[in-house]
Amino acid sequence: MGMKEETLGSPAGWRQALELAxxxxxxxxxxxxxxxxxxxxxxxxxAHLSRLEGRLALALPSxxxxxxxxxxxxxxxxxxxxxxxxxxxxxxxxxxxxxxxxLLTTRKEVEGPxxxxxxxxxxxxxxxxxxxxxxxxxxxxxxxxxxxxRLKELPERFxxxxxxxxxxxxxxxxxxxxxxxxxxGVAQEAAxxxxxxxxxxxxxxxxxxxxxGPKSLVDGDTVIFLLExxxxxxxLARELQALGAxxxxxxxxLPELPLSLAxxxxxxxxxxxxxxxxxxxxxxxxxxxxx
Numbered sequence: 001m002g003m004k005e006e007t008l009g010s011p012a013g014w015r016q017a018l019e020l021a022x023x024x025x026x027x028x029x030x031x032x033x034x035x036x037x038x039x040x041x042x043x044x045x046x047a048h049l050s051r052l053e054g055r056l057a058l059a060l061p062s063x064x065x066x067x068x069x070x071x072x073x074x075x076x077x078x079x080x081x082x083x084x085x086x087x088x089x090x091x092x093x094x095x096x097x098x099x100x101x102x103l104l105t106t107r108k109e110v111e112g113p114x115x116x117x118x119x120x121x122x123x124x125x126x127x128x129x130x131x132x133x134x135x136x137x138x139x140x141x142x143x144x145x146x147x148x149x150r151l152k153e154l155p156e157r158f159x160x161x162x163x164x165x166x167x168x169x170x171x172x173x174x175x176x177x178x179x180x181x182x183x184x185g186v187a188q189e190a191a192x193x194x195x196x197x198x199x200x201x202x203x204x205x206x207x208x209x210x211x212x213g214p215k216s217l218v219d220g221d222t223v224i225f226l227l228e229x230x231x232x233x234x235x236l237a238r239e240l241q242a243l244g245a246x247x248x249x250x251x252x253x254l255p256e257l258p259l260s261l262a263x264x265x266x267x268x269x270x271x272x273x274x275x276x277x278x279x280x281x282x283x284x285x286x287x288x289x290x291x
Contacts, residue, residue, distance in 0.1 A: 002280040003127045003197065007265045008162070011155035013123030013136035014258065018152060021143040024118050027102065029076035030056035034065055036089050038130045038189055039081040042104075042137050045185035046079065049145040062089035069096040077102065083125065083133045084288035085110035085117075104140060106133050128285050129196050131265045134189055135258045142182070142254055150255035162262055169267050170246040171274065172223040175202040177264075178210055178236070179227035183252035186261050187227055193268035197279035200271060207233050210240075220244040227252030227260055 001009070031050060033043035043059035050057035056074065065071055065078075066089050072078070078101040080090045085105040094101045094113050103114040106124040110117055123136035143151050175194055179187035187204040194202035205214055207226065218224070222245045226237050229252035241247045250260040272279035 007131040010132040016122040017140040035081040066093035173221040183227035190264040198271040
């Protein structure tokens with residue numbers, strides 16, 4: 001099964017993620033969230049939402065904790081995120097930290113130093129480029145941390161709004177993805193999809209930070225995807241349009257983010273095909289990084 005098919009198969013993973021989040025939750029102690037690549041962006045989302053709930057939380061790339069284990073001195077538990085459960089940096093980091101560790105993954109056959117493993121088996125993928133595994137883990141983390149009831153509507157909304165859709169957003173020479181809060185993590189993931197699948201110049205920034213330098217790159221060949229979650233971002237959208245950018249405004253609030261991400265995943269697949277690339281065989285990449 002390829003990238004597009006797995007994106008369109010997201011609802012099953014979303015339903016399971018919501019069910020498991022209601023049963024398992026997440027630890028309430030001071031938590032260090034770890035991940036690599038896409039999983040690091042999920043860790044950022046989880047840490048942000050944990051802090052909003054009044055918990056002590058930090059997100060780091062797994063390699064950073066592996067190289068500098070002293071960063072965990074204020075934390076009581078680790079939550080590792082890894083689609084494969086085999087990411088070398090995560091396994092080594094957990095071993096070096098020596099803390100109780102949870103794992104959020106999609107594969108049952110995981111071995112490692114984990115006290116609890118949550119398996120999103122319905123989000124398991126064959127494609128190298130992550131799609132439904134990311135969005136399913138996102139729903140798990142968000143529901144476990146916030147209990148946002150509107151998330152339960154998303155599987156059926158996906159079927160009604162996205163099934164069979166091939167997103168056709170504007171194209172350009174440069175792509176920027178902007179978001180704040182949880183949407184920043186999703187913006188980083190969307191930018192990574194364009195890099196991986198379409199070899200496109202794509203970068204992500206916290207929305208209001210974009211004015212602090214990167215704005216100089218904007219011209220008529222720039223496409224900006226703005227995941228809106230705050231009124232101040234409306235002024236930013238108008239400002240960037242006035243500079244000539246093609247601005248696509250997408251919902252960036254928690255109940256809408258998974259649908260916006262799915263559209264961007266489909267766009268990454270579409271852009272890859274436009275460029276004559278095979279999104280199911282991205283250059284230099286493997287399913288899991290094992291070193």
